[in-house]
Amino acid sequence: MGYEAVKESFSGGVFPVRIGKEKEEVFGGENTLPFHKFEGEVPNRPLIAYEIQDVAPEEWPETVRTVYEGVSEDPVKWARHCEEELGARAIALRLVGTHPDGKDLTAEEAVKTVTSVLEAVKAPVIILGSNHVEKDSEVLPRVAEAAKGYNCVIGKAQEANYKTIAAAAMANDHKLIAMSELDINLSKQLNILLTQMGFAKEKLITDPMCSALGYGLEYTYSVMERIRLAALAQNDEVMQPPMLGDVGMYVWKIKEVQAPEEVLPEWGSVEERGILWEALTATSLMLAGAELLIMRHPKAVEMVEKFVDELI
Amino acid sequence: MALSGVEIFKLLPKTNCKKCGFPTCLAFAMKLAQRQATLDACPDVSEEAKKVLGEASAPPVRPITFGSGEKAVKMGEETVLFRHEKKFVNPNAFVLEIRDTEEDATVEAKIDAVLNSEINRVGQLLRIDGICITNESGDGGKLGAVAEKVATKAPEVPVIVNTESPEAAEAALKHFTGKGAILYGVTEGNAEKMAEVAKAHKATVGVKAEGLEALSALTEKVKGLGVEDMVIDGGARRAGEILEQNTLIRRAAIKKSFKALGYPVINFAQREDGMYEALVAGLGVCKYGSIVVVSSAEKWKNLALFTLRQNIYTDPQVPMQVEQKIYRIGEPTADSPLIITTNFSLTYFIVSGEIENAKVPAWLAVMDCEGLSVLTAWAAGKFTGAKIANFIKESGIEEEVSHRELIIPGYVAILSGTIEEKLEGWKVTVGPREANAIPNFLKQKVA
């Protein structure tokens, strides 16, 4: 019996999503499993956005905090640094300072930050709230309005607050991240609710919730694989938006990226450990189907881009 | 290819003698097809039938044992393409390459790196599983010398001998006779001689071809030479090719029961940049590599790769739970806060991660709630005041901490009263509802 390649083609595909104004980027758009160029179309590479914040990243571990020293106190400087020095293809601005337990910055302050960042860079901007359900539904509609015309991604809409956030994203012509917690049915349900209120499914990005390597990565990995199979093999349209891997935030808080080598000699250099942890979390999730990634360390981003070059 | 009951029936004696314990040969055949009976129950089956049925019932990816003794690694036996369908069976082996052109000191250092690579992570001992000795020099004497060094310093570590020269293979493999070594480098051109060497030393064969068609032909040829145990390489080196070949090999084996590719796959991930190399190795872990060869084994890299392998090879069907006990986060003392939550593993991961994030050492009491999250466990009556009180009393934590304050998740604030009632002398403090508020909560608490 001779060898015959078992190739698979699918009736469904992933929606391509185009973001940005002055400079545009497109991600998604494939009709095959992640990077399966040998049996389908993979028109776009995953998009990696550099994460910045409205307030200085005091909470970030040293490895990733120090690389932004001198620019990270000012979101505008920080955004420019990412675009001009690091070649960022997209910027993810997280309004973590608006969290009530933190600096509790107001929606007005958030609008100011967002507007100045949008004016400072050409690259597309992803605008993220502080992940506080109530505060996000107050802040995100305001910033979505202020960002009208920039074709941003707004996030994240969750089951508890999706209506106000989605309405604002829709009214101001942005794309929207829909997040639910590690369950394909919850993801599907939220996407259905969003489309029922008139939000175009082609403008959605599904966030099945990220996990770091060693901290539940396998759950995110498998939920992503299942969502992608639903999109391709079952041609399930509400599962066809591209997926987000919000990698940096989940990676740069775990023990493995912070514990110094003096304390845990068997873990080796903390610097390299942290950078690799972020990169490997990102590449694993890309292999499961993530097309939009939010990352922090420039060296990790650089390695992931190189890996994509090798895959495509 | 799996046979149907009727196809199997045609191969049986058809005497209905009942010696197998079934009323008819057909009934027995049906059970065989469902894998609820084994062929040896029929004493009269012909040799011919045994052969055909044996081949048809073999697992789609042949089981191979790499190495021998305690450090032996099982490979193959995989049954699915996606881990949510069913657990991936045998975790891949990580193998460190040592080239025979490297300085003595480097060779020694690499052997040490393998011997010292053991790390304990969530209860599992993980390590670099093997050494690949590569005949970069083309000189059999040099390869033999490195082989001898490895055999002396690391006699228990499984070894791959990587050469296309039968003479060099002999020089190296004689140090690993009967130890489950792999002789990699068997090609169309050298197959006969290499198979002889491998057989003489009871080694598994690593076959190498350009492309999967050539690879299938070669495994058939090697099988014809009397070698059954193989690992295979279709020549892929770039990440995109590795993904393609590994996927197509796994599909051919599982979806088509294509025997010629039903062997564990070996991937070569070596790169100049040792950190970048880990990403290519990670591709092998996620996507069907059974052996992943790397060029360096720094501790930080090992930890990341071992963790990935552990994640990918966990059983997706086992309820996601962690063991019930009091976990130490950081280095807690008698004054450190005590927090309780349920044993849903994700809850545990997130809560412990946030406590670490707070950089406030604490005691984390994880209570067995059959793997349910806080709210679901509470709703299901598994996370109740009485049960919590019991758990705290029996956990022995009263001897560890000098205070009597228990922090409970904000979602179950309602339990405060009952717990205080049942747990004499204790005060209950209601913590945040969401884990991401833990760092602030703890920092304020100890400030």
Ligand code: SF4
């Ligand atoms: S023992 Fe063999 S021959 Fe006898 S009934 Fe069973 S299958 Fe048929």
